[in-house]
Amino acid sequence: MATENFIEFNIRKRFTGFDLDCEASFGRGVTAIFGPSGTGKTTLLNCLAGMTKPDEGSISVDGRTVFSSESKTDVRPEKRRFGYVFQDSVLFPHKSVRDNIQYGYNLTPVGSREIDLDHLVDMLGLSPLMSRNVKNLSGGEKQRVALARALAISPKLLLMDEPLASLDARFKGAIISYLKRVVRELKIPMVYVSHSLSEVTALSDDTLAIEGGRTVAFGPTRSLLGSPALAAVADYAALENILEGEALPSQDGASTSRIRVGEAELLIPAIDAAPGDAVMVSVRAGDIILSLEAPQKISARNIVKAVVRGIHDLGSQVLVFADVGERITVEITPGALADLSLRVGSDVYLVIKTNSITVMS
Amino acid sequence: MDISLILLTLQIAVVATAINLPIAIGLSWLIVKRRVRGSFLLDVLVSLPLALPPVVSGYFLLLLLGREGPVGSLIRDILGVDIVFTWVAAALASAVVSFPLMARGVMTAIEGVDERLERSARSLGAGALRVAFTITLPLAYRGIMAGVLLGFVRALSEFGATIVVAGNIPGRTQTLPLAIFEKVQLGRDADALRLVGVSIALAVATILVHNWLLSKSRTKD
Numbered sequence: 001m002a003t004e005n006f007i008e009f010n011i012r013k014r015f016t017g018f019d020l021d022c023e024a025s026f027g028r029g030v031t032a033i034f035g036p037s038g039t040g041k042t043t044l045l046n047c048l049a050g051m052t053k054p055d056e057g058s059i060s061v062d063g064r065t066v067f068s069s070e071s072k073t074d075v076r077p078e079k080r081r082f083g084y085v086f087q088d089s090v091l092f093p094h095k096s097v098r099d100n101i102q103y104g105y106n107l108t109p110v111g112s113r114e115i116d117l118d119h120l121v122d123m124l125g126l127s128p129l130m131s132r133n134v135k136n137l138s139g140g141e142k143q144r145v146a147l148a149r150a151l152a153i154s155p156k157l158l159l160m161d162e163p164l165a166s167l168d169a170r171f172k173g174a175i176i177s178y179l180k181r182v183v184r185e186l187k188i189p190m191v192y193v194s195h196s197l198s199e200v201t202a203l204s205d206d207t208l209a210i211e212g213g214r215t216v217a218f219g220p221t222r223s224l225l226g227s228p229a230l231a232a233v234a235d236y237a238a239l240e241n242i243l244e245g246e247a248l249p250s251q252d253g254a255s256t257s258r259i260r261v262g263e264a265e266l267l268i269p270a271i272d273a274a275p276g277d278a279v280m281v282s283v284r285a286g287d288i289i290l291s292l293e294a295p296q297k298i299s300a301r302n303i304v305k306a307v308v309r310g311i312h313d314l315g316s317q318v319l320v321f322a323d324v325g326e327r328i329t330v331e332i333t334p335g336a337l338a339d340l341s342l343r344v345g346s347d348v349y350l351v352i353k354t355n356s357i358t359v360m361s
Numbered sequence: 362m363d364i365s366l367i368l369l370t371l372q373i374a375v376v377a378t379a380i381n382l383p384i385a386i387g388l389s390w391l392i393v394k395r396r397v398r399g400s401f402l403l404d405v406l407v408s409l410p411l412a413l414p415p416v417v418s419g420y421f422l423l424l425l426l427g428r429e430g431p432v433g434s435l436i437r438d439i440l441g442v443d444i445v446f447t448w449v450a451a452a453l454a455s456a457v458v459s460f461p462l463m464a465r466g467v468m469t470a471i472e473g474v475d476e477r478l479e480r481s482a483r484s485l486g487a488g489a490l491r492v493a494f495t496i497t498l499p500l501a502y503r504g505i506m507a508g509v510l511l512g513f514v515r516a517l518s519e520f521g522a523t524i525v526v527a528g529n530i531p532g533r534t535q536t537l538p539l540a541i542f543e544k545v546q547l548g549r550d551a552d553a554l555r556l557v558g559v560s561i562a563l564a565v566a567t568i569l570v571h572n573w574l575l576s577k578s579r580t581k582d
Contacts, residue, residue, distance in 0.1 A: 051480050077483040084484035090477045094499050103495075104485030153485055 004028055006189050007157070011047055011057030011067075013040075020044060020054075020213040029205035030183055030190040032221065034197065035233055040213040041193045042161050048191060049084050049159050050077035062156055081112070083150030083188075087162040089142035091134040097145050098130045104153040114154040115186060123185065124148050124178055140171030144178060151186065158182075158190045164199055173280025173360020176202055177244060197234045198282065201225060201329070202242035209233055225329065226312025226319040236317055240282040241328050242360070247273040256301065256354055262325020264350075267301040268357045280360040285331040289351035290320065292340055302352040308344055313337065322350055367559060370536040373448055374516035377455035378463070381512055385464040386471070386505070390493070393472040394479075407468075411461035415521030418457045422526045426450060451519075451527035451534045458522050459515035466508020470501035503574045510571040514564055537563075 010023035020040040033041045046052035047067070048059060056069040061082075066075040091100050105117055121127055124144045129137065134145065143163055150158060163179075164172045180203070183190065194200050200207055200221060207224050209217040217229035224230050245259035245266065256267045259279050266281070273279055294303055306328065310321035318337045320330045328350065342348070388407060392400045410418050426433040426444045436444055444450050474497050482492045498505070520538040527534040529543060537560050544553035 049484060051483070076488075077480070078486050078488050080484075081486065082484060084481065086477055086481065090475065090481050092478060092481075092496060103482070103487075107486035107491075149481075149485065159484075 007031075007048070007059070007061050007191070009048070009057065009059040011044075011054035011059060013043060013047065013052065013054045015043075018213050020047075022208075022210060022213065022215055024208050024215065024218055026189070026191065026208075027206060028187075028189045030192055030203055032200040032204035032207045033191060033193045033210065034200045034207050034230075035195065035210045035216075037195055039211045041195070041210060043213075044210070045159050045161055045191060045193050048157075049082055050075060050080050051084075078107075081108075081153060081156050083153060083155035083158040085143070085146050085150050085158070085160040085163050088166050089139075089146040091137075091142055091145055091149070093135060095134065096130070097126065097132050097134055097137070100134060100145055101126075101130075101148045101152050104149060108153045112154055115151055117152060120148055120151055123181060138171070139167050140174055143167060143171070143175055147175075147178065147182070151182065151188070155188060158188050159193075160190065161193045162195070163192075164194070164196070169282070169358060169360050172199075173242070173282075176242060177278050177280050177361065179203060180244065197225075197236070197238070198240035198242050201239070222327070226310065226314065226321075228314065231314045236314070236319060236331055237286055239285040239319075239329060239331065240358075241285060241288075242280065242282045243326055243328070245279045245281060247271070247275055247277040247279050249275045262323075264302075264304040264306075264324040264326075266304070266352070266357065267354045269354060269359060271359050278361070282358045282360055283328070283352060283356060285319070285329045287352070287356040288328065288330045290322075290330055290332055290336070290340065290342075291349045291351055292346075294349050295351060298351070299353075300351045301354045302350070302357075304350045304352065306348050306350050308342055308346045308348055311337070311342060311344060320348075322348060324350070363556070363559070365532070366535065366537060366540055366556075369448065369532075370517060373452045373455055373536055374459075374513055374519075376449075376452040377459055377516040377519075378509060378513045380452070380456045381460050381463050382467075382509060385460065385467040385508070385512075386498075388464060389468040389471045393468055394476075394497075407464045408461045410457050415454075415458050415519070416525055419454055419522030419525030422450070422454055422457060422522065426453070426526065445526055446528045446530065446534060448527070448534055451523045451536065454522035454526045455516035455519040458519050459512040462515045463508045463512025466511050467501075467505050470504025470508060471497060473504060474500045503577050507571050507574040510567050510574070514567040514571070517563055517567070518560070 004027050005025040006028045007026040013020040020043050022044055033044055035041050043052055047054050053074060054067060058065060059067040065073050066080055067073060124147060126144060126148055129141060164175055192204060204221045207221040208215060209230050211233045216233055217224055217227060243261045245261040248258040248260055250257045255270055257271045259266050259268055268281055271279060304324055306322035306324045308320055309323045312319040313334060318332050318334055320332060322328045322330055388403060391397045392403050423445060424430050428434065428437065428443060433444060478496055479492050482496045518538055524539060529535050529539045537556055541553050541556045
């Protein structure tokens with residue numbers, strides 16, 4: 001649970017069809033708001049941003065009340081200084097990449113400009129795009145510009161509404177690694193709305209799961225994954241492990257490439273990357289086989305030693321958290337769990353076909 | 362004589378359009394962006410002159426601006442002049458009658474700007490007015506210009522309201538349509554047809570520019 005209450009809110013907003021009634025405290029890290037579509041995630045985000053006015057309640061960020069129905073406080077969005085990134089970028093079509101990024105920067109008081117624009121542009125790899133027209137950018141490029149535009153105001157908080165949902169898998173990985181870099185280097189608290197458990201697992205420290213406008217689970221993402229409360233709204237079958245690896249030298253012309261993830265080496269479909277480059281890959285939790293012994297004479301190329309760190313029996317399926325220096329979630333059946341008599345601390349081997357690894361960058 | 366007639370017609374239409382533009386933008390803002398309470402009534406009011414016979418609009422203006430009218434007597438007290446039967450009255454008549462066409466065009470253009478662009482700008486620190494001038498209006502520009510031209514072309518051809526409130530005084534309030542009406546009444550068909558030609562040329566030119574602007578604003582995104 002968040003040690004520090006950076007954001008505190010307790011709000012109600014009535015709509016025809018459903019009510020949002022939600023209370024939580026978020027820390028300074030990355031908090032995901034997770035849940036199925038149409039459950040009030042975006043409404044909650046917009047309330048934080050000041051774009052939707054709650055019927056009643058209060059919101060405070062970093063000790064400052066930005067909304068209170070009691071004291072009739074409602075700080076306008078332009079005065080909150082929260083960066084906001086939409087699902088599909090929403091760049092200003094009549095401005096160049098540079099002008100988009102500078103729009104908010106120029107409106108930020110000089111004393112509040114904590115983020116250096118050149119550094120930001122460099123960090124998000126936007127230098128070659130600066131004079132381009134935003135209409136001619138790819139989806140991934142657009143989202144990077146939107147991210148830079150929001151970060152250029154040196155926001156106290158970054159709000160993101162499904163920033164990856166409309167991107168192809170190959171762009172998603174790049175944005176995820178850029179986001180991780182932003183979190184590492186700029187240390188801006190983030191609230192990240194997503195219906196994808198894979199993204200939430202890859203990015204967030206804490207998760208608030210909501211359904212029908214109500215909180216169903218809240219806590220550190222790692223301990224929440226596999227909890228019965230989250231299981232009710234999460235589709236574990238589609239859960240993907242999104243992993244950041246480092247490219248290793250590989251033979252020219254090979255049909256596979258090698259990367260290091262934690263302490264494991266993985267053979268993945270061939271990529272064009274120099275040794276040391278960051279590579280994002282994903283593997284579905286259900287595509288990984290668990291074995292107690294290293295299998296021999298098997299076609300799968302990856303047999304990775306791991307230690308079981310957690311087992312969550314959800315009734316119809318079991319989630320096993322395996323540690324290879326990075327956490328990998330494996331989904332097995334209850335029968336398999338019983339046959340293998342797995343325990344926390346057991347040594348296991350993860351068997352992963354090269355072709356079940358998707359390259360995301 | 363034709364030249365001064367055309368110039369006066371243009372002058373009246375330009376002034377009418379200039380009066381209408383800020384009002385049209387302001388009202389559109391209230392109706393489609395702010396969605397103020399009672400905006401459906403405003404919406405009806407905006408389109409009302411389109412649905413009424415222009416004579417009614419003209420008569421209403423006459424009652425308002427005439428010597429005994431509330432606005433007319435006020436202006437007479439302050440400035441010592443009458444407005445009715447001057448080119449200013451003709452411009453006001455054209456403004457009222459052409460307003461719905463312009464306002465509806467402007468409204469559509471402003472409504473067409475993705476609200477999320479405006480919300481992005483707000484989140485980046487821009488106040489409502491700055492958002493209007495840096496995001497909404499530049500993006501709605503072509504549509505607004507199309508509305509302006511539609512209003513302008515309607516102002517050029519204004520007849521019914523103008524004749525009630527400004528009369529048909531050659532050299533002072535007589536515009537192209539009024540002049541044509543006079544020539545027809547006097548049986549001077551050749552003169553009338555010549556002016557009809559001028560009228561058609563002006564209208565066609567304006568409509569062509571209007572259509573070009575609209576097609577541009579559609580292909581833009």
